[in-house]
Amino acid sequence: MNLNIRPTKLPPAQAGKVPRVNLMPASEVARRERRVLLRNWMLGLFATLAGLGLGVGAMIGVRMGAELRLAEENQRTEQLTIALAGYADVTKSLADRSALGDFRGSAAANDLPWTELYSDISGALPGGVTVRGFDLHPGAAPMADADPATAAGLTGTITCRSTDPGDQRRMVTALRKIPGALAVDAGKLDYLETDATYEYVITFVADQTRYTGRFAPEGGVK
Amino acid sequence: MNLPKRLINLIGTVLVVGLLAVGIFMVAWPLYTGHLEVEAQRLSVAQSNDVQAARIQELAKQQAELPALTAELDGLRQQIPVTASLDQASKLAVAAAKASGTHLENFAIGDTVAFTPPAGVVTDAAAAAPAPAPTDGSAAESPRLQTSVSFTITTDSTAQVAEFVDKLRTGSRLVQIVQVLVSAGDEVPVVVTGTVTALIFVQQP
Numbered sequence: 001m002n003l004n005i006r007p008t009k010l011p012p013a014q015a016g017k018v019p020r021v022n023l024m025p026a027s028e029v030a031r032r033e034r035r036v037l038l039r040n041w042m043l044g045l046f047a048t049l050a051g052l053g054l055g056v057g058a059m060i061g062v063r064m065g066a067e068l069r070l071a072e073e074n075q076r077t078e079q080l081t082i083a084l085a086g087y088a089d090v091t092k093s094l095a096d097r098s099a100l101g102d103f104r105g106s107a108a109a110n111d112l113p114w115t116e117l118y119s120d121i122s123g124a125l126p127g128g129v130t131v132r133g134f135d136l137h138p139g140a141a142p143m144a145d146a147d148p149a150t151a152a153g154l155t156g157t158i159t160c161r162s163t164d165p166g167d168q169r170r171m172v173t174a175l176r177k178i179p180g181a182l183a184v185d186a187g188k189l190d191y192l193e194t195d196a197t198y199e200y201v202i203t204f205v206a207d208q209t210r211y212t213g214r215f216a217p218e219g220g221v222k
Numbered sequence: 223m224n225l226p227k228r229l230i231n232l233i234g235t236v237l238v239v240g241l242l243a244v245g246i247f248m249v250a251w252p253l254y255t256g257h258l259e260v261e262a263q264r265l266s267v268a269q270s271n272d273v274q275a276a277r278i279q280e281l282a283k284q285q286a287e288l289p290a291l292t293a294e295l296d297g298l299r300q301q302i303p304v305t306a307s308l309d310q311a312s313k314l315a316v317a318a319a320k321a322s323g324t325h326l327e328n329f330a331i332g333d334t335v336a337f338t339p340p341a342g343v344v345t346d347a348a349a350a351a352p353a354p355a356p357t358d359g360s361a362a363e364s365p366r367l368q369t370s371v372s373f374t375i376t377t378d379s380t381a382q383v384a385e386f387v388d389k390l391r392t393g394s395r396l397v398q399i400v401q402v403l404v405s406a407g408d409e410v411p412v413v414v415t416g417t418v419t420a421l422i423f424v425q426q427p
Binding site: 019022034035037038041044045046049052055056059060062063067069070073074076077080081083084087089090091093094096097100101103104107108109110111112113114115117118119122131132133134135136137138139141145159160193195215 | 227230231233234237238241242245246249252253254256257260261263264265268269270271274275276278281282284285291292294295298299301302303310338339340341351366376380381384385387388391396398399400401402404405406408421423425
């Protein structure tokens with residue numbers, strides 16, 4: 001156990017150094033402090049200015065870069081416009097083609113294969129029946145939302161003659177079976193004394209599945 | 223210069239903050255937002271440029287096929303000419319009569335009105351009056367016109383009338399058949415008279 005009671009924490013003797021006594025008058029101390037403070041504030045101000053300058057400079061750079069890129073893009077627009085003008089004939093041809101194609105598609109929307117239809121009808125004639133005439137109208141253009149199998153595509157009457165009046169009913173039955181027949185029925189029947197034959201009318205409606213659609217625009221009905 | 227320290231601090235703070243505020247809000251911020259605007263503008267221009275470029279690419283491809291396109295267009299123009307060109311309709315009728323072995327009796331030209339898509343004329347009364355929509359005034363405005371024409375032929379069988387109609391349909395000029403009326407006479411040998419009412423079309427420039 002150490003019984004030495006001399007305090008051990010005392011600072012060692014500082015020989016040869018300026019004694020720690022502040023001889024500066026208080027006013028001088030305050031003045032110096034103010035100077036330091038002022039200088040620090042000036043430094044701070046300049047630093048702020050410099051920082052701002054840097055920031056603003058960077059922003060100007062960014063802004064000018066954007067302007068430059070915009071100018072480049074605008075130049076590209078000009079070039080493209082010039083290039084496009086070089087294709088004026090193609091553009092016009094394409095526009096004309098689509099306009100005329102649309103027109104044709106809609107004008108010939110109710111196009112029907114007449115020979116085929118006629119041979120279907122005459123193929124359904126019972127023996128001894130002759131077609132004396134017909135009056136047929138193609139129907140409306142197909143509608144996008146309507147079923148072509150239920151819309152009238154060809155409407156009219158067919159006039160026939162034969163010696164047997166029962167042929168009218170037989171013919172109606174036969175015509176109902178031809179592809180695309182929508183509504184077939186018997187009309188008036190007359191006996192012609194001069195020829196000793198019967199002349200009768202058959203009303204005939206074919207549906208729109210008989211349309212050829214050969215000029216229909218691609219992608220279906222509009 | 224005997225400003226108290228607190229005043230120096232105050233002035234310094236005000237100056238720095240003021241400078242920062244002016245610099246940021248009045249110079250840097252407008253520059254930044256301006257840049258954003260310019261950038262947005264550039265993006266939209268670039269987008270439309272890209273669309274344009276794609277279109278030009280497509281056109282370049284089409285130009286390679288220009289002869290085919292021109293040929294197709296010529297075919298279309300023949301079907302739907304720019305002027306009435308009724309001589310072509312007459313030529314078509316003559317050719318169709320010849321090809322179907324029928325005798326062309328009559329070729330008549332009706333009214334020219336603005337085009338209306340086929341609506342299915344059913345009754346005779348409606349057939350007499352051309353489609354309801356076009357008025358005389360609109361004919362001049364619409365570039366699409368339709369002219370009513372009718373052909374009368376005589377032959378010896380009803381089947382040949384159908385053939386004549388088919389030849390009309392598949393000729394060089396586009397024809398929309400409106401009505402085919404066929405009747406056979408009582409004389410021997412039988413004479414079948416067919417009247418075909420049709421529309422021909424004109425696309426004005």
